[in-house]
Amino acid sequence: MSAKRDRDPPGSDGVRIEQTRGVFMISVAAELAEMHPQTLRMYEARGLITPKRSAKNTRLYSQADVERLRKIQRLTSEEGLNLAGVESVLEMEERLDQMQREMAKLRERATQMEREMMAEMDRMRRSLRAEIVPYRSLRPGEIVPADGDERVKIRVERPQRGRRGADA
């Protein structure tokens, strides 16, 4: 996936090839994966790897193919799996990676949502604060700003005792 540099088999410099492009013939791929060429043919027969083919029917292994081969090599040599096990493990690894990706997405979405709701609540709080100026009551029916300017007064007049809107 990442743009990687790479070189022609011998050693010419700095030419970038895609990970999935078939570039190595079997002897090279085998050497890179530290395997016998015949082993690579066997793996292909079992469906563990599927290299491209040239017009002349020569197998062409990509960088990704070689990495897969190396992973298989690790599983068989170091961990002692047989090929059925390799198949299962590679498949499960894929599923696991996928789940991890899903989980990252889920987390991402959660924090995003949290951010948005926090912002929304903040906006609401702000508008609330702008509307509501603190007042206090001097005596029943007369309130003044809480900041102390008692010259500004608000009187509430009611018909008798009938209560309509908000009080205090």
Add this chain to the structure above:
Amino acid sequence: MSAKRDRDPPGSDGVRIEQTRGVFMISVAAELAEMHPQTLRMYEARGLITPKRSAKNTRLYSQADVERLRKIQRLTSEEGLNLAGVESVLEMEERLDQMQREMAKLRERATQMEREMMAEMDRMRRSLRAEIVPYRSLRPGEIVPADGDERVKIRVERPQRGRRGADA
């Protein structure tokens, strides 16, 4: 995961035993798992299964042990894994299950959070609505409820305006 039905080997009824309690001797466990008793001993030697032991050193397999054995049986016979592969797969399955559990928890928490924030915002909206009653102005310095009850009056008095006495 859930405490499930469970009965004694032959068929006596409804006796629930714990999943992890050692109850089957090797011949019974082998038959339940459709394996050779010697195979069970071999698996134990390789660390694939660890039955309890009686005071007399006799192996005692639990229901969970038998299920594990059956899973191993499936992996080896049907899928052709060797024991190293079985080990890897069982381990990965555990990790996968754990991730799934984590994911469920994450989702749960996300919806919970959403619910709470929705509720909070709703509360804020409600209080905003309760505080702010629509009023309209009859003339400068005198406002009444917008719903038309003009008997309720609110007079605003400011210092320079020189309006002092409010008539009750």
Add this chain to the structure above:
DNA sequence: TTGCTCCTCACGTCACGTGAGGTGGC
């Protein structure tokens, strides 16, 4: 020509399952 490719077949090795053989306690 050499050195690669393609293929198929065969053999050696090793893991695994299981049987045999001997012990001991209900």
Add this chain to the structure above:
DNA sequence: TTGCTCCTCACGTCACGTGAGGTGGC
């Protein structure tokens, strides 16, 4: 006694890796 348990050792089978052997095209 039988029938289970425990153990170790050994053998048959099969999967896998790899070598051999024969072909064909740069």
